[in-house]
Amino acid sequence: MPRGRPPTILLIRPDHLGDVLLTLPAIAGLRRALPGAHLAYALPAAVVAVARHCPQLDAAIPVEFPDVASSRFRSTPGPATRGQAETLHGFDAALVVRPDDPWSGRRVADAGIPIRLGFDMPRTRRYLTDVLAVPHEQHVSRDAFQLADALLERLRVRARVERDAAPYFATTAAEEDEAADALRAVGADERPVVLHPGSGWPLKNWPAPRWRRVAAELTRRLRTAPVAAGTAAEAALVESVTRSTAAISLAGRLSLGALAALHRRARLVIGTDSGALHLAAAMGAPVVALFGPGDPVKFAPPGDSGRVRIVRAGLPCSPCGTLEHPPCGAIREPDCVTAIDVGAVLSASAELLRL
Numbered sequence: 001m002p003r004g005r006p007p008t009i010l011l012i013r014p015d016h017l018g019d020v021l022l023t024l025p026a027i028a029g030l031r032r033a034l035p036g037a038h039l040a041y042a043l044p045a046a047v048v049a050v051a052r053h054c055p056q057l058d059a060a061i062p063v064e065f066p067d068v069a070s071s072r073f074r075s076t077p078g079p080a081t082r083g084q085a086e087t088l089h090g091f092d093a094a095l096v097v098r099p100d101d102p103w104s105g106r107r108v109a110d111a112g113i114p115i116r117l118g119f120d121m122p123r124t125r126r127y128l129t130d131v132l133a134v135p136h137e138q139h140v141s142r143d144a145f146q147l148a149d150a151l152l153e154r155l156r157v158r159a160r161v162e163r164d165a166a167p168y169f170a171t172t173a174a175e176e177d178e179a180a181d182a183l184r185a186v187g188a189d190e191r192p193v194v195l196h197p198g199s200g201w202p203l204k205n206w207p208a209p210r211w212r213r214v215a216a217e218l219t220r221r222l223r224t225a226p227v228a229a230g231t232a233a234e235a236a237l238v239e240s241v242t243r244s245t246a247a248i249s250l251a252g253r254l255s256l257g258a259l260a261a262l263h264r265r266a267r268l269v270i271g272t273d274s275g276a277l278h279l280a281a282a283m284g285a286p287v288v289a290l291f292g293p294g295d296p297v298k299f300a301p302p303g304d305s306g307r308v309r310i311v312r313a314g315l316p317c318s319p320c321g322t323l324e325h326p327p328c329g330a331i332r333e334p335d336c337v338t339a340i341d342v343g344a345v346l347s348a349s350a351e352l353l354r355l
Contacts, residue, residue, distance in 0.1 A: 009037055012041070016200045025145075026147075027039060029145065029163060038059075042088060049257075088113065096118030101124055102123040105124045117132070195226050196274060203293055204293065205237070226247050229250045263279060268288065273296075295319040
């Protein structure tokens with residue numbers, strides 16, 4: 001790295017919304033430690049908008065990756081194309097944030113980035129210049145902090161990446177108006193309770209009839225209908241949740257920034273373990289999170305404990321931490337999800353709503 005100029009640093013990750021959101025606090029801390037650095041994030045096109053809402057980042061770069069749930073992602077990556085390598089060329093250092101990620105490792109190695117930090121996983125280490133011990137039993141947001149601290153040490157910067165109160169996801173005035181207009185168009189409360197029944201993994205999803213019972217009871221208690229949010233791809237799921245209730249569907253009606261703006265207004269957000277819940281927590285909304293196979297120690301929405309409630313069934317096999325081929329053999333609605341009680345969800349909601 002040439003002397004006398006700030007470093008150019010690339011973070012790279014092939015994951016979904018929630019995984020990316022959980023790395024943004026470390027980026028905010030890295031910006032504070034290296035105020036003059038050029039910070040960029042390389043991501044799948046589907047989530048590159050997340051990075052574009054982070055005020056501490058200078059650039060968001062769309063990169064083609066196989067889906068992390070696909071068999072192709074579990075295969076050995078081939079060499080980057082010339083265009084892919086050129087897209088990532090010129091950075092001084094790269095942080096491969098996902099621990100087991102040979103695809104990102106191969107991309108930054110092929111781009112010739114001289115400093116490449118990541119975790120010591122068998123499929124990934126060959127592409128790295130610096131490896132860290134694989135993290136265990138810690139919240140995944142800490143992974144990015146560890147990598148950023150290791151980078152500062154490598155650059156001989158006498159600072160640490162501290163977690164601070166700086167906002168790491170910013171909305172625009174237009175996105176705030178978009179959320180307000182969407183609520184107005186469907187006749188919803190200006191400060192609604194928001195339901196998020198979907199997630200990136202069907203194995204996490206709670207049965208729709210349970211959601212309908214929660215929606216009906218919240219409508220009775222609050223005398224106002226909750227709204228159910230989701231992507232356009234989740235419209236059928238959201239429709240099955242709102243059917244025969246007063247709940248109002250907003251599936252597919254909001255951009256990412258407008259969804260964040262909706263969460264900022266929300267009295268409460270209730271959802272399965274998902275990126276939407278991490279976004280809600282980032283915007284300061286009180287959150288009730290339903291966990292089945294996922295481990296809340298690692299993946300709970302970050303935030304003040306007074307604003308987050310975790311609801312689990314507490315089965316001995318949960319969390320198994322396996323979303324593709326769990327030991328129970330379930331494809332949808334495993335016991336650890338179906339055993340989550342409607343009453344427990346309503347009780348947690350009442351605590352945060354102070355009913």
